[in-house]
Amino acid sequence: MIAREPVNYGSWSNYYRRDDKMSDQIEKNQPISVFISYSHKDESFREELGTHLSILCRQGLISEWNDRKIIPGKKWEEEINAYIEKADLILLLISPDFIASEYCYGIELKKALDRHENNVSKVVPVLIRPVDWQDEPISRIQALPKDATPVSTWSDRDEAWIDVAKGIRTAVSEINKTKYRSIQKHGLLSVSGRLKEDFKQLVKLYKDKSECGGLGTGFKLFDKCTDGIHPSDFVVIAARPMMGKTDFLVNVAAHIGIDLNVPVAFFSMKLPIEQITKKLICLKANINSHYFNKGRFEDSDWPRLTCAAGALHASRIYIDDSPTISIEELRTNVIKLQQDTGLGLIVIDSLHHLSNVQTETDLNKISVFTRSIKALARELKVPILASAQVARGVELKTDKRPTLNDLDIWHSLVEDADVVSLLYYDQIYNNYTERQNIAELILGKNRHGPTGTVEFNYDNAFNLFSEISNNDNEA
Template identity: 25%
Template sequence: MNDKLPPQNIEAEESILGGIMLDSEAIPRVRDILDAEAFYVLSHREIYRSALQLYLSGKPTDLMSVTNWLRDRNLLTSIGGRNKLVSLVEGTVSAINIDSLAKLVMDKHTRRKIISAGREIAQLGYETQTELQVVVNDCERKLFQVTNQILDSKTEHNSTIAAAAYQELQASNPIYMTGLKELDQLLVGFEGGTMTILAGRPSMGKSFIASFLALQMILLHKLPVIIFSLEMTKKQLEYRLWSFISASSAYREFSFFPMTCDRIRRHRSTEKPLEEWELKCIASLSEVVSDLPLYINDYRGIDVLGIASECRQIQSCMGKIGLVVVDYLQMMAVDADGNRSYELGNVARELYKLAGDLNVPILALSQISRSVEARPNKRPMMSDLSQSGVLEMVADNIILAYRDEYYNSNSFNRGVLELIVAKARHGNTGTAAVWFDRNYGTITDMKSKN
């Protein structure tokens, strides 16, 4: 048994609280780096919370104000009375070093959390009846909770939430637009912590759309993207990427010769071998795409726990993730007990939770049922989603893909892709019509054609 006293620094805690009551400019310097839970002494936590509430309410944090705040809420006696507050003020000379003291207290707090997490992780190692991947994921989650200072309690007073929401307007957590004007008018863009479902019948272009939106995060916002492909291999996606880049207006300066998506396949089948000049163009394309912050995982047996682990590692390395693409949901729903609907619901719920845990937008692709084929108007509806109940509930946005030319060879809308926004939790429903060139996988606004 370890009888060592947990890491703490009582003197630093007292100096911080005394400094806050001495200097009205002290608390803004520490509020973003110092959590109330970081104080080792319980009464110190309560005093800090009171000062924080006063500050967020626009009131002074001096000795009298803190004393009255605690007295009005019947907390003054529990923290040691007014004499305790007086001793904190009298024992502090100034708040000049309050920033370093706050970091010191957080350091001790983090060390205590490491000790606690270590005990929990050690216990997990003995749970031999639990699947190893579940144990590993739980261990990773506990460690990341420590490194990211995630507190157990997520319940906050609205004054704290209001202040944080106002500060977010200063671009601390922006929403990233897709670059498609009609779609952005409906959704505004991708926001961290949300899950968007992109659904459609086979051959509607779901994977093309997902790849395009992923590249938009990279090209427009310089953010890394992760694609989990359970349907296509890494190399197949890479060939599509070459084709898209070769025909993209964003890379016009390179003067690439447009290469269709099936060009590599025709070369590999010996039907039409690549010419020397084409090989040189592909070599240049390969150099350009090598610089993209794009990560691809094509393990077809991956589950949500595996996705979570991969995302955490990349987020830890890169600092931020612009978009996570999962292609597609039904491939992850293992029909182990004959209840595919239940399994699909579990996958969707876990992905939605993961988006919130990592504060990243997730784009999950999904099939829709065959029932749409029996209708005269074959545009999909939200109820066409395979096992739609749970998907409708957990998704923040649902986009349904439709190309009329797939069903009607004489369609007047050849080349038009309809992105039907059937659900938008924070936006508007409607249809965004765009030009789609399946030969290259390029998508453009209707007004941008030519």
Template identity: 30%
Template structure:
């Protein structure tokens, strides 16, 4: 064992010099770093490429916080792993865990092992220009036990639930996370356009899937067949806004879509709500699924049969991939970061945000119109970058109450212009009995597709059972 201090031992006794001494005889390498930069990779890339060319194995573990990595470095390392399949594996520690350990573990052709443990990241500064501290080990002098324990620690981290293997999809998520953390909305890297010929086959494959399985083959079901037929389901990359007057049921409708995805289609889905506690969300889900009156649940009036149905339903849905986050109105950047992490950890296929109007964009807090525009654009950008549908809830103003039929229009949407421009689908929820309980259409609700970027606009009529916190098709109430 030897203690290294760059300041005391000189600039030539640093991590880069140690790696170049040790790598030529290595047959397996495990690198664990908190920070990872393009300059750092460039310094050792020729050595790593020579390593894998002769058949050695390389495993890299990197910190996944947006400020810990540079996207071009990740892209170059991913490309290198694709050039040498089976020889290079790259893993990323995602939030809530934070990777900041630095260990460099090498196994050599003659059977001995060596290790560097210290404060140096795989960056230009860490490799040679900063004053760093480290301890080096050599099994020929220090035995195998200590280095073996370092390998065990490395493997334990790699096997933890918050660690993911780097692939193209994860790279896109990390790219968006980095740009959101550093620069806000706009992309910092634009790819060269793909030629049409390369896109045709994947497009045909998607069309074939829709032809074979119906609209659900293109995306996530809304839970309503007629609405799926109009929208072509909730399509990855799309932003759908559900708008209504307060108390008309927009949150219930959004929860229906969430449940249809996670509980029926088994697609991982999450809700970020800023007006309910988590218990309230669970109450609504259980009410809808077990057909127990929500008011009875809240007031403690559940019957024995209610308890039996609820227990059975809880058993059925306990392991379904539904995730809930609730709390006060968030900052837009904080929400973006949490959403990106959640998609990365759980591979979400749908996200619900309720309500859109509660989110705060601090950069535009003095101008409500610009603030809402920034929120809507960010949600749309997140949907596209993460390749998932996002459903958001919004408020309708009182203008419809002045009309004879009281049916809402796009113009009734608060901040209508800014929200409507960013959304792909705009659903206006209209309940005739919201205004008059004895209306001839009591119990019905119109889902008015006021904007549909993927097809025609129309109106889908459903039944509302708000006492059960649910909507249902008229044919199957």
């Protein structure tokens, strides 16, 4: 066991704990509008699904629509378009005939995916008959029934549809909670009412003697400049490869998840979970990671290793090392974690590895994507700390310290993020630099305070960032 000083989170506890009043509000919501897209050759499957959804309809949780409900005399294409446009949940009954249908696949699927990617509607594929769909865009979305086993192959079709209905009930619950968050405390608000809340928080911060208004990163000068990481903040650490981006994120996650015992969701598309946990152990045990990987320890290292392992075991850090994950899948995972345990910080390493934009070069699509990251932080009221790449063009400059302009096609980050910091490690370009083991964190944009440079001692063998003491004199 590791003895810890009690930590007072101040006003932060209000942000990462689950709101228990949410369930009461959800019950008052209007039914979720469900659109069913299917091939008419799969009519019997659609009817069976409708039967199993009748309970949700009777409970007032959903209102289900399909093209068989078009009133005679109405233009069927206009009706279908209208119902897709207002659908909260779109169910796609996937089969060989659905994939072969020009209308289902070419029109309805495209509209559904557009709405799903823009977080307007939620799409759930329901696999009803076996089909080779693994390379299709829709295959990246979690499907029903469980393990994407086609309904037609189950020995008991009712069991399959019950599994589908349970999954739809879960999706409906998530949509309701999202709607609740979307309407909560938005629109035209009274300034006097807002001032009352602000002063409550101010008094609490004063009583707690907090060093910053947000969540501390463990780096005092960085926190002094940014006032910590605030709920709904989108904070970016950008750099060229090998500058220490991942290690910097690990240092922050370790402080918040271990030292402060605040829940952290860490998405690592670049490194597997075992490498992230090794970094955390070496960081907390002050062990050279190169020796750790080879099992070369001194007897004196074991107590520190044991303590570090115990601290990590007791921590509230959750790691997802999926090599490809979309922003929609990430959102689903963090919402579930927030509901189950609470959530204080989301870490993404890195933005460029999210499947939505891995090979994207379209400026407008990247801009929509960066806005969606900020929107997620606001929706959950949880800060997002993410790494990003700096364009290789910076390496052609005499002074290779990156600037905001070096974000290139990702310049929309400057507009959407609250803090954009650029990490520079001169040793990568100059082996004989006078600035050995010194990393510079250049605050290029800072909504909460000044811009400038914070210097760190960076020991990549120990995965350790530590602020240089004379920073205090420069602040």
